[in-house]
Amino acid sequence: MNKENRKQSAKGCSQLLKQQASIVGNDPLREEVDLVVVGGGAAGFFGAITAAESNPALKILLLEKGPNVLSKVRISGGGRCNVTHACFDPAELITHYPRGSRELLGPFHSWQPADTVQWFQDKGVSLKTECDGRMFPVSDQSSSIVDCLLNTSIKSGVRIQTRCEVTQITPLKTGGFTILTNGGGDYKCRHVLWTAGGMKPGKQFKIIQSLGHHIIDPIPSLFTFEIKHPLINGLQGLSVPLAESSLIGTDIRCRGPMLITHWGLSGPAILRLSAWAAREIHAMSGPFEIEINWIPDINNPQTALLAFKEAHGKKLITNSPALGLPKRLWQRLTGTVDVKPRTTWSGLRQDSLDRFCSILTQTRFKVSGKSRNKEEFVTCGGVELKEIRFKTMESRKTPGLYFAGESLDIDAETGGFNFQAAWTTGYLAGSAIATSS
Numbered sequence: 001m002n003k004e005n006r007k008q009s010a011k012g013c014s015q016l017l018k019q020q021a022s023i024v025g026n027d028p029l030r031e032e033v034d035l036v037v038v039g040g041g042a043a044g045f046f047g048a049i050t051a052a053e054s055n056p057a058l059k060i061l062l063l064e065k066g067p068n069v070l071s072k073v074r075i076s077g078g079g080r081c082n083v084t085h086a087c088f089d090p091a092e093l094i095t096h097y098p099r100g101s102r103e104l105l106g107p108f109h110s111w112q113p114a115d116t117v118q119w120f121q122d123k124g125v126s127l128k129t130e131c132d133g134r135m136f137p138v139s140d141q142s143s144s145i146v147d148c149l150l151n152t153s154i155k156s157g158v159r160i161q162t163r164c165e166v167t168q169i170t171p172l173k174t175g176g177f178t179i180l181t182n183g184g185g186d187y188k189c190r191h192v193l194w195t196a197g198g199m200k201p202g203k204q205f206k207i208i209q210s211l212g213h214h215i216i217d218p219i220p221s222l223f224t225f226e227i228k229h230p231l232i233n234g235l236q237g238l239s240v241p242l243a244e245s246s247l248i249g250t251d252i253r254c255r256g257p258m259l260i261t262h263w264g265l266s267g268p269a270i271l272r273l274s275a276w277a278a279r280e281i282h283a284m285s286g287p288f289e290i291e292i293n294w295i296p297d298i299n300n301p302q303t304a305l306l307a308f309k310e311a312h313g314k315k316l317i318t319n320s321p322a323l324g325l326p327k328r329l330w331q332r333l334t335g336t337v338d339v340k341p342r343t344t345w346s347g348l349r350q351d352s353l354d355r356f357c358s359i360l361t362q363t364r365f366k367v368s369g370k371s372r373n374k375e376e377f378v379t380c381g382g383v384e385l386k387e388i389r390f391k392t393m394e395s396r397k398t399p400g401l402y403f404a405g406e407s408l409d410i411d412a413e414t415g416g417f418n419f420q421a422a423w424t425t426g427y428l429a430g431s432a433i434a435t436s437s
Contacts (some may be wrong), residue, residue, distance in 0.1 A: 043405025197406025
């Protein structure tokens with residue numbers, strides 16, 4: 001999404017919130033409410049809307065500490081919003097979650113991508129599936145999703161307050177909570193849904209810990225690798241349809257398309273590795289090594305190269321890429337095995353062939369740093385999952401307190417899976433709150 005489109009999207013969001021303010025008034029709400037949702041992201045909105053639509057009598061207030069709601073939704077997927085993934089078998093779906101897979105199996109039987117697609121369809125927003133399974137709004141504009149969530153929440157009676165940071169939540173002996181805020185008034189409510197994801201040590205930690213919960217320190221997930229190496233320098237923009245990346249010192253391996261960038265390596269093969277090996281990489285606290293197999297689908301590279309040699313003996317090796325690799329990458333690889341520019345395939349010696357096989361399947365790179373993947377800023381870590389009842393998303397420590405979204409120690413590969421976890425946990429929490437109220 002370019003700068004102008006982002007301005008228009010933010011303007012539309014602002015106008016919708018002003019429209020709501022004209023309905024509910026500009027003064028901070030002072031009366032008692034049934035549910036306070038903390039956090040104006042995907043999970044918070046979905047939980048609030050679900051509760052409101054399931055029980056229209058509920059008074060629901062959504063508090064967002066920032067100036068805008070649904071900020072991550074608006075900028076995700078390059079401004080298109082990767083809503084979910086076309087994976088409709090819960091058992092397969094959970095295999096895309098490095099953390100939270102076991103706990104999410106039951107929830108995904110209650111609300112999975114097919115339900116998400118139907119929900120948005122019923123609200124007038126159709127989704128489309130791309131060749132890799134990612135699902136986006138047909139409009140290719142995240143504003144379609146933002147406007148849908150905002151309009152639906154307003155129509156269902158959810159009241160939204162921005163620039164309102166929760167500073168304290170205190171359980172009452174008689175049930176319910178008092179909530180203190182910075183800039184938005186103080187409230188009393190029966191239920192709290194905490195969806196303030198990506199928590200950092202500080203106020204948010206203290207609030208959750210004061211309610212009896214343990215938090216696994218959040219660390220980065222879904223990041224690209226900064227690499228300076230002559231093999232890839234100058235090849236920015238080049239993509240490999242299928243590669244396999246692995247973290248040296250572990251057995252963690254991930255496949256997918258790979259992209260060479262001006263700073264190093266990116267693409268699904270790298271992002272998946274960054275997610276699955278997030279904690280191992282964090283523990284290394286410095287440079288680490290990865291290994292790339294450029295031809296993971298070829299079981300016997302030497303046999304494949306010998307067959308290519310037999311069929312193309314008179315051709316120059318540097319001008320005749322084998323095994324489906326891009327020509328520019330192939331020429332760099334040939335340079336690493338000392339193949340002279342005028343060498344034909346028939347003149348390839350066995351020792352060079354052996355080195356070819358090694359570099360094709362075991363190229364090693366030293367990773368000097370991590371870069372955030374465009375608008376992706378997922379973390380792994382959060383509230384310990386054993387402290388949550390996953391049928392309802394209610395706290396096992398504090399009755400009436402619910403969690404959803406990235407506030408939990410759940411994260412996924414790139415491809416719409418993180419948003420799906422937000423929709424699912426938000427739906428379960430909202431449904432449970434509506435039923436218990």
